[in-house]
Amino acid sequence: MVRANRPGVFAIGYLAAVLLLLYAPVVVIVLFSFADSPRLSLPIEGLTLDWYRNAFDNPLMGVAVRNSLILAVVSAVGCGTLGAAFAFGIVKMKRARLRGALLGASLLPAVVPLLVIGISLAVFFSALGLHQSLRNAAFGHILVCLPFVILTMNARLETFDFSVLEAARDLGASPFRAFRDITFPLIRPSILGAGLLAAALSLDEFVVTWFNIGSQQTLPVLVWGLMRRGIDPSINAVASVLMITMVALVIGSSLYGRRRR
Template sequence: MRRWLADRWVMGVALLVLGYLSLPIIVVAGLSFNRPSSRLSYDFNEFTLDNWTHPCATSDMCDALVRSMEIGLIATVVSTILGTLMAFALVRHGFRGRSGINGLIFLPMATPELVMGTSLLALFVAAGVPQGFWTIVIAHVMFCVSFVVVTVKARLAGMDRRLEEAAMDLYASEWQTFRRITLPLVLPGIVAAALLAFSLSFDDFIITNFNAGTTVTFPMYVWGAAQRGIPPQVNVIGTAMFAIALLLVGASSLRGRRARRAALAAPVAAVGAPTSAS
């Protein structure tokens, strides 16, 4: 009886927390179908699909959105490649100074964005680098790499190395083992790290604001629009991005489960090693 009550209590708390976290998303999704009475009104006035059929009614907003997506994609690709290579080096190889590097990885994560933004601003000004699109990309890569390293490291640390050893025992080369065993198992972690890096880059405002120059990103546009009324199309974009992220996370999780089952069930078939007759 006590166990039953404890389980119900834990489930109730979990549902409350989930509802609390989901409430802003639900409000944004609802307001995406609203025709406000004025730009400064956030009350639900009238149901409409115009916001969804004309998401780029405000051209400046869509320009800022595309620019943020370009910055986010470039920063994600670069930081994911660098962070994944660094994670493999820190987990799979022993070298002098590894513990110090492990500690430095957390430095950008622990540093306040205000401090990092002003530091990068001083660096770019001292180096004579004009502020704009590429200074934003450099700044975003700098803090996204740490999150990629930590995420991929956690995935690598939880892997069963015996699967790789079994593949090598069955005459698989190092490249075959990496391509058929290691990469499928670590891929969900890499995808999760890439999604995290993109969301951090796309959402960043403080560091971007210090190093953007005249370039306007989507968060900067929303911040400026908040003073004169946020257009309802912003809610459409937010709802669409949440739905896409949810689909990507679900697809990544499903792919990870299939990869684990395939690697655990038939390492011989995955490697395709020849058998020798005695």
């Protein structure tokens, strides 16, 4: 009986070790963001919210938060619109080989290193005479987030029943009305979920942003700049807020993606 249970014990131990490796740094960041001592060392003598106040009293923090939110909204709207349209077009294709080729091509930005994408976009915008700005960073965020939205929407639309659209057309509905009254209500939860996922990815994006945003800043860029001066608990506070926001967006994306009308 003991021998029979050994594989299960080893599997649980291995799983616990992997989870500890993944989440221990996150727990440490959150824990030290509440420590009342500026030294990042154990044991923690007391808890405080002063580091959160200090972080958001920084005037640069408000600008960085605003820029991050702008990029997140632009990424959610842009990727949700483009990704849904692209995935819908792919699913309707009858040639499986062409469909697979287009889907694979759309996922290339998720495979190419972000460093290459960031430098390529910077060179491309420079050749067009467009100086580094929040606009350039927005294009980069859409490019980076779009493959994940397409993949999410494609998985949802694989089970879409196109016969309801044919029935609507047979009853005299125009293509626009069929989309407005039937297609969009059915896929709206998936579009919202994919948009939230794009927003979460955008909030975390650093490499492409750094090469294209110029003198402006987002939260990841600001945190990187602050860390060059040294690590203090206010950085942990910013990282904790950013992480909680991203987790909330991902959970919202998962919940919306599972909904069915």
